Amino acid sequence: QQKVQQSPESLIVPEGGMASLNCTSSDRNVDYFWWYRQHSGKSPKMLMSIFSNGEKEEGRFTVHLNKASLHTSLHIRDSQPSDSALYLCAANTNAYKVIFGKGTHLHVLP
């Protein structure tokens, strides 16, 4: 049972464009979300975390969280070809574990 669902599976944006990725948890016990980025052949690395309702911005990256709907989104403005990667959403659970979604493949075209 996949408790962290991501959409879309794949996303193509032009260089300089805005990429928007979505993630929802079906587990009401989740209280932290993370976004990880994984370049091809590498391990995932954390981009941003969020646990409060609202928005958090770091450079070109903005994360939103709606705790009532357990929905988070990641927005990348001025997308660069180097942003092309697999983006993974993660959430904690009340069972002391962190689970990941299936990911969104982002392709930024020069």
Place this chain on the structure above:
Amino acid sequence: GGIITQTPKFLIGQEGQKLTLKCQQNFNHDTMYWYRQDSGKGLRLIYYSITENDLQKGDLSEGYDASREKKSSFSLTVTSAQKNEMAVFLCASSINRNTEVFFGKGTRLTVV
């Protein structure tokens, strides 16, 4: 900072073989994880451990065993390798469920 070391980097096994993957971390983290990643897909949790000698099953535990003899090490055993188990196994650690998870570089398993 710290590092998570996984050995071996590449593992080739035969169908039906028992195979062991090892992981060491020097972050002094309490929680350790084993995830499986099939090509280009997300991460599926196999086993995790919240402290030394603790073991908890993830969603994909069938066909695997794990062992956490020390705080710094966590090993995973594939009890009987199957043809469809060509994947990358990622070891990870964190302070607890509310903190960032750090990953090792992975063990790539191929079953022939």
